Amino acid sequence: MVEIDGMKMVQTRAILSYIAGKHNLYGKDLKERALIDMYVGGTDDLMGFIMRFPFLSAEDKEKECAHIIQKATSRYFPAYEKVLKDHGQAFLVGNRLSWADVHLLEAILMVEEKSSDVLSEFPRLQAFKANISSIPAIKKFLEPGSQRKPVPDDKYVETVRKVLWMY
Amino acid sequence: MSEKPKLHYFNGRGRMESIRWLLAAAGVEFEEEFLESREQYEMLLQDGALLFQQVPMVEIDGMKMVQTRAILSYIAGKYNLYEKDLKERAWIDMYVEGVRDLMDLIRVHHKLSPQEQQKNLALIGEKAATRYFPVYEKILKDHKDDFLVGNQLTWADVQLIEAILTVEEKVPTILSEFPLLQAFKARVSSIATIKKFLQPGSQRKLPTDEKAVAFTNRIFNRR
Numbered sequence: 001m002v003e004i005d006g007m008k009m010v011q012t013r014a015i016l017s018y019i020a021g022k023h024n025l026y027g028k029d030l031k032e033r034a035l036i037d038m039y040v041g042g043t044d045d046l047m048g049f050i051m052r053f054p055f056l057s058a059e060d061k062e063k064e065c066a067h068i069i070q071k072a073t074s075r076y077f078p079a080y081e082k083v084l085k086d087h088g089q090a091f092l093v094g095n096r097l098s099w100a101d102v103h104l105l106e107a108i109l110m111v112e113e114k115s116s117d118v119l120s121e122f123p124r125l126q127a128f129k130a131n132i133s134s135i136p137a138i139k140k141f142l143e144p145g146s147q148r149k150p151v152p153d154d155k156y157v158e159t160v161r162k163v164l165w166m167y
Numbered sequence: 168m169s170e171k172p173k174l175h176y177f178n179g180r181g182r183m184e185s186i187r188w189l190l191a192a193a194g195v196e197f198e199e200e201f202l203e204s205r206e207q208y209e210m211l212l213q214d215g216a217l218l219f220q221q222v223p224m225v226e227i228d229g230m231k232m233v234q235t236r237a238i239l240s241y242i243a244g245k246y247n248l249y250e251k252d253l254k255e256r257a258w259i260d261m262y263v264e265g266v267r268d269l270m271d272l273i274r275v276h277h278k279l280s281p282q283e284q285q286k287n288l289a290l291i292g293e294k295a296a297t298r299y300f301p302v303y304e305k306i307l308k309d310h311k312d313d314f315l316v317g318n319q320l321t322w323a324d325v326q327l328i329e330a331i332l333t334v335e336e337k338v339p340t341i342l343s344e345f346p347l348l349q350a351f352k353a354r355v356s357s358i359a360t361i362k363k364f365l366q367p368g369s370q371r372k373l374p375t376d377e378k379a380v381a382f383t384n385r386i387f388n389r390r
Binding site for chain 1: 218220230233234237264
């Protein structure tokens with residue numbers, strides 16, 4: 001839940017949409033929005049697997065890790081690599097930074113935490129990653145001491161289960 | 168030349184149904200190409216028509232759109248079922264996402280074993296009655312308007328009426344404690360475009376059954 005502008009907002013997608021819209025990260029028109037929404041939908045699906053991962057049993061984790069990497073390298077990364085290749089621009093939509101770029105960078109970094117060479121077949125995504133990471137606000141967020149959270153550990157999982165009665 | 172949107176999906180509800188609802192509510196005619204064989208699906212893949220190798224896919228305004236939410240957002244924005252104001256949009260987004268969570272429970276229902284279905288039915292009833300419908304009842308109660316946001320029909324209302332009717336198919340008495348939602352249901356059902364969609368012969372699909380599930384599994388090579 002995010003308290004913002006007098007609202008108590010819930011629903012991750014709604015919150016992200018609002019922030020993107022408010023801070024000019026949502027494209028300039030309906031069609032650019034549509035592209036951003038599509039791309040974000042893909043990275044959201046991919047990150048969904050990773051988000052649920054810490055809550056799996058040790059046995060399921062092994063299988064799921066392979067599944068995540070497979071999906072990333074055969075379904076999602078090829079799609080974004082192609083988008084970047086087709087228009088040759090540095091950003092996914094409208095030749096400027098949008099929510100889609102931020103979301104994709106987050107997804108790339110998260111998948112790399114599972115398998116560090118996952119971008120080896122994707123030169124444009126490698127360039128994209130370097131490029132977006134160097135944007136000052138994002139660079140700052142990637143440095144130690146920022147509010148970015150570490151990979152979930154057992155303590156995190158236990159806390160979530162306890163608070164939400166998720167057993 | 169304005170072409171009709173073309174929907175690519177199975178001849179069943181699944182993830183495409185909300186899109187059919189929204190187009191219908193907006194009074195937009197659409198065409199459908201039903202996925203009926205593995206070969207058809209592979210052709211779509213080979214043509215590069217499916218960005219993430221998935222359906223739903225909707226051909227609209229020169230785009231091959233995928234991702235249900237993206238498609239719904241676009242339709243809502245284009246046909247005036249969204250709000251211009253950022254905050255009103257935020258409310259619509261929140262309401263729509265809440266309904267979606269509930270609908271997801273129903274969407275997977277027929278994939279479950281009979282035993283799991285029993286449990287799922289109870290879960291659907293419980294979540295609808297204690298988590299979701301009370302929220303929408305309260306919204307209507309607090310502002311006393313006919314619609315959820317901005318005193319006009321929006322995507323949020325269309326999504327909610329779809330959810331109400333879909334839950335009622337599983338739990339017929341689900342609205343018994345929610346008088347305002349009952350009134351909402353009657354009111355929104357009687358809007359001309361929606362009334363038409365609710366009549367036999369429309370493009371609204373029947374509830375998913377086991378045959379449909381087996382069929383879908385074959386196309387996606389699932390066990």
